Amino acid sequence: MEYPFIEIEKKWQKIWDDKKIFAAQDQSDKEKKYILSMFPYPSGDLHMGHISNYSIGDALARFYLQSGYNVLQPMGYDSFGMPAENFAIQHNSHPKITTEENIAKMKKQLTAMGFGFDWSREVSTCRPDYYKWGQWLFKRMYEKGLIYKKKSFVNWCPSCATVLANEQVEDGKCWRCESVVVKKELEQWFAKITDYAEELLDTSDLVDWPEKVKLMQKNWIGRSTGVTINFLFEDQKLPVFTTRPDTIFGVTFMAIAPEHPLTQKFLQEEGENSKLYQFCQKVMSQDNSQRTAEDKDKEGIFTGRYCVNPVSGEKVEIWVTNYVLMNYGTGAVMAVPAHDTRDFLFAKKYNIGIKVVVQNDDKNLDAQTMSEAFTDDGTMINSAQFDGLGNQDCLEKIADWIASENFGEKSVNYKLRDWGLSRQRYWGNPIPVVYCQKCGTQLVPDEQLPVLLPDDIQIGKTKQNPLLSATKWLKTTCPKCGGEARRETDTMDTFVDSSWYFARYCDAHNQDAPFDKEKAGYWLPVDQYIGGIEHAVLHLLYARFFHKFMRDIGLTNCNEPFSRLLTQGMVCMQTFRCPKDGYIFPQDAIVEGKTATCALCGSPVTIGNIEKMSKSKKNVVNPNDYLQRFGADTLRTFVLFASPPEKDVDWNDKAVGGAFRFLNRIYKIFVKNKDFLTKEYSCDGEISTQYEELRYSSHYAVKKAVGYIREKLQFNTAIAAVMEHLNNLYSAKSPATSAEKAIYKEAHTIIPKIIYPFAPHLCEEIWQMIGGANLLHESGLPTYDEKYLVKNDITLVIQVMGKIRAQLETSKNAPKEEIIAKAKEIDNVQKFLAGKTIVKEIVVPNKLINFVIK
Numbered sequence: 133m134e135y136p137f138i139e140i141e142k143k144w145q146k147i148w149d150d151k152k153i154f155a156a157q158d159q160s161d162k163e164k165k166y167i168l169s170m171f172p173y174p175s176g177d178l179h180m181g182h183i184s185n186y187s188i189g190d191a192l193a194r195f196y197l198q199s200g201y202n203v204l205q206p207m208g209y210d211s212f213g214m215p216a217e218n219f220a221i222q223h224n225s226h227p228k229i230t231t232e233e234n235i236a237k238m239k240k241q242l243t244a245m246g247f248g249f250d251w252s253r254e255v256s257t258c259r260p261d262y263y264k265w266g267q268w269l270f271k272r273m274y275e276k277g278l279i280y281k282k283k284s285f286v287n288w289c290p291s292c293a294t295v296l297a298n299e300q301v302e303d304g305k306c307w308r309c310e311s312v313v314v315k316k317e318l319e320q321w322f323a324k325i326t327d328y329a330e331e332l333l334d335t336s337d338l339v340d341w342p343e344k345v346k347l348m349q350k351n352w353i354g355r356s357t358g359v360t361i362n363f364l365f366e367d368q369k370l371p372v373f374t375t376r377p378d379t380i381f382g383v384t385f386m387a388i389a390p391e392h393p394l395t396q397k398f399l400q401e402e403g404e405n406s407k408l409y410q411f412c413q414k415v416m417s418q419d420n421s422q423r424t425a426e427d428k429d430k431e432g433i434f435t436g437r438y439c440v441n442p443v444s445g446e447k448v449e450i451w452v453t454n455y456v457l458m459n460y461g462t463g464a465v466m467a468v469p470a471h472d473t474r475d476f477l478f479a480k481k482y483n484i485g486i487k488v489v490v491q492n493d494d495k496n497l498d499a500q501t502m503s504e505a506f507t508d509d510g511t512m513i514n515s516a517q518f519d520g521l522g523n524q525d526c527l528e529k530i531a532d533w534i535a536s537e538n539f540g541e542k543s544v545n546y547k548l549r550d551w552g553l554s555r556q557r558y559w560g561n562p563i564p565v566v567y568c569q570k571c572g573t574q575l576v577p578d579e580q581l582p583v584l585l586p587d588d589i590q591i592g593k594t595k596q597n598p599l600l601s602a603t604k605w606l607k608t609t610c611p612k613c614g615g616e617a618r619r620e621t622d623t624m625d626t627f628v629d630s631s632w633y634f635a636r637y638c639d640a641h642n643q644d645a646p647f648d649k650e651k652a653g654y655w656l657p658v659d660q661y662i663g664g665i666e667h668a669v670l671h672l673l674y675a676r677f678f679h680k681f682m683r684d685i686g687l688t689n690c691n692e693p694f695s696r697l698l699t700q701g702m703v704c705m706q707t708f709r710c711p712k713d714g715y716i717f718p719q720d721a722i723v724e725g726k727t728a729t730c731a732l733c734g735s736p737v738t739i740g741n742i743e744k745m746s747k748s749k750k751n752v753v754n755p756n757d758y759l760q761r762f763g764a765d766t767l768r769t770f771v772l773f774a775s776p777p778e779k780d781v782d783w784n785d786k787a788v789g790g791a792f793r794f795l796n797r798i799y800k801i802f803v804k805n806k807d808f809l810t811k812e813y814s815c816d817g818e819i820s821t822q823y824e825e826l827r828y829s830s831h832y833a834v835k836k837a838v839g840y841i842r843e844k845l846q847f848n849t850a851i852a853a854v855m856e857h858l859n860n861l862y863s864a865k866s867p868a869t870s871a872e873k874a875i876y877k878e879a880h881t882i883i884p885k886i887i888y889p890f891a892p893h894l895c896e897e898i899w900q901m902i903g904g905a906n907l908l909h910e911s912g913l914p915t916y917d918e919k920y921l922v923k924n925d926i927t928l929v930i931q932v933m934g935k936i937r938a939q940l941e942t943s944k945n946a947p948k949e950e951i952i953a954k955a956k957e958i959d960n961v962q963k964f965l966a967g968k969t970i971v972k973e974i975v976v977p978n979k980l981i982n983f984v985i986k
């Protein structure tokens with residue numbers, strides 16, 4: 133018989149909902165806990181990644197509810213964005229309609245999983261009551277000089293027909309569709325995240341973030357300290373950024389980017405038929421990662437022009453090269469082939485001079501014969517007054533000297549670029565700006581917010597932004613002169629929407645502000661944030677930036693939005709590949725031992741790796757199927773039991789069945805002992821050893837489970853502890869005395885209390901079955917007593933051939949072999965055993981040992 137999970141789960145979901153047990157109180161005497169899982173993009177179907185993410189979040193939220201906290205666990209939808217627009221185009225519908233449909237579908241599934249969200253705070257980023265405040269924040273940023281518009285070369289994905297942020301380009305490809313990204317010069321809106329670079333580097337308030345994520349952010353921000361040195365071209369300054377001022381006397385050429393203003397000037401002088409022009413065109417069509425890759429050919433062209441090294445007074449050739457990027461430093465590099473690998477390769481290729489200025493202390497370098505750049509430390513040579521010093525010492529010395537001589541100044545550079553947040557797509561938050569012929573760029577006044585996204589548009593007809601053809605919407609009036617004006621048609625990157633949603637949850641229906649300061653002050657920061665590692669540098673960096681900005685305009689008062697972060701592992705599964713059919717679904721692979729055949733064509737199939745579930749590899753399972761077969765509690769218990777939350781989960785049907793059987797066994801023993809469990813028992817009477825063991829088992833399970841959840845978020849260990857305890861419970865004999873009955877009952881009641889965060893429906897059901905007062909979260913965490921975790925000592929009688937010879941004090945749980953060995957060592961026992969052979973030991977547990985000898 134299977135336990136009736138369908139009825140049980142429906143029943144308790146309704147009770148929780150009716151009693152509003154997940155409604156968080158904005159004011160409370162209890163301590164607060166804000167548990168947040170990253171909100172989903174509403175695709176319409178929950179996938180296993182969501183199930184795992186939200187099972188972790190809900191287990192924690194329920195655990196803290198049980199522990200007596202005022203818990204906030206909200207949910208919403210990241211509902212603007214290109215996928216929604218594309219989905220609507222495919223389904224010949226409108227994103228507004230399809231998005232709301234998908235949200236309804238997903239909410240149903242989230243509810244069916246029994247996740248305890250405070251739905252009264254639901255936010256959906258595509259609804260005007262939310263995006264109004266995104267526009268409002270955009271304006272505040274603009275007023276603070278943190279938003280600006282500039283013409284620049286941007287990453288353009290031809291297939292998505294939009295601009296991408298640097299963070300959204302991976303290996304030169306679009307993070308979403310993997311098309312090769314090209315450069316396009318466009319007027320773009322930017323947010324000055326670089327103003328916060330220094331603060332974002334400080335991770336001291338990120339109490340419990342994975343080191344890996346902190347490091348990824350640090351590398352992404354990429355702080356370099358060095359010197360900006362002003363080379364001279366005619367009477368203009370040509371600044372370069374270098375981290376190696378100690379090599380200033382070794383400069384043999386100047387390398388500048390094709391996009392550099394000086395290059396642009398040369399191009400104007402030489403015209404479109406020049407070699408320089410052709411070279412620049414070619415390089416500019418390559419993406420940055422291609423241009424800088426170590427293994428890519430260094431290419432360049434001599435401009436025929438020279439500049440002057442301000443320090444040495446030497447004349448150096450100016451080259452335009454592919455490996456210098458415009459968007460780092462100053463877009464110009466003082467090239468030192470002797471000590472920089474890229475410069476060395478370039479100089480060798482184009483026969484440019486090499487000058488050693490840092491001598492290798494182990495083996496003298498010769499500029500003529502050296503086969504690679506010397507990038508280690510050594511002694512300064514050919515460097516005027518610095519000769520003979522260690523080059524490390526000279527980093528600081530030369531920097532100081534350069535500054536004092538006015539050749540340049542010390543400077544700091546970041547890899548981090550300002551965040552380009554214009555998107556040329558329809559389904560996003562309109563940028564609250566209008567353009568007036570007379571007054572130029574004007575912000576839409578606060579009273580007119582939100583700028584509503586028009587509904588009556590034609591999408592999917594052309595690749596251009598549909599807003600460009602929304603003629604009625606486009607035409608507006610200038611807030612300053614009242615004359616005719618045109619609306620901005622760019623919409624905001626959806627990462628803007630997700631950069632502050634965690635704060636909106638604190639006060640989701642506020643009509644006068646993004647959220648109330650006091651409410652946000654109470655709830656923020658998020659105590660535990662849970663989501664995928666893929667957001668390590670995108671969302672998590674943007675959100676930290678926004679949060680700090682909101683703090684600076686007085687909306688929040690803490691420094692960081694998320695004090696703890698858990699990046700959950702991925703749900704993985706075996707892949708199968710058929711030579712004819714490509715990847716095939718696991719159910720189409722007939723596995724026998726270590727080989728498999730394709731059920732579709734009979735070919736031998738390659739059993740692949742266990743990999744992240746993905747549609748393209750066909751190794752996906754649909755949570756709905758499992759929900760119907762086993763119920764939500766099994767699904768939740770399985771994903772949490774399979775591995776610690778930050779590790780990958782290997783999906784495996786057998787193990788899911790195992791989780792189901794475990795829950796069934798719990799249910800069965802409660803049904804069987806229901807009548808017994810509703811009565812009360814006193815502590816009178818004897819307690820047998822077996823019952824002492826059972827009591828130990830209960831208290832041990834509680835200690836272990838609660839400890840592991842609270843300190844390490846290791847739900848798997850907690851579940852394993854209960855599995856072990858359940859076995860002990862099943863093997864206990866019927867209780868004889870009242871005291872034993874009390875122990876037997878306790879051994880049952882701790883189970884729903886421990887398992888509640890994982891399988892809440894089943895636990896409420898059995899709790900109610902045995903007359904538990906209240907709902908489980910109100911009944912508190914299970915408790916244990918250290919006293920019962922100390923194993924009692926016992927006294928054994930030691931006999932030799934049936935005659936008492938000694939007594940032995942020992943722990944009753946000590947292994948048999950150990951006890952026998954100790955007994956043999958007792959003097960009065962040894963005496964009788966000496967010179968004899970032990971035939972056997974007769975052991976009466978906890979009572980005696982009798983040695984039979986010959």
Ligand code: ANZ
Pocket residue numbers: 356373374375376379455456457458459460461462463464465466467468471472545
């Ligand atoms: C001279 C030099 C000599 C350099 C030497 C290195 C070694 P990080 O550490 O990443 O900040 N550089 C500066 N701007 C650049 C740009 N726009 N594109 C490509 N390369 C650029 O790197 C700083 C170093 O990268 C700078 O120090 C500069 O080369 C180069 F033996 O200057 B160095």
Ligand code: ZN
Pocket residue numbers: 568569570571572610611612613614615
């Ligand atoms: Zn105007």
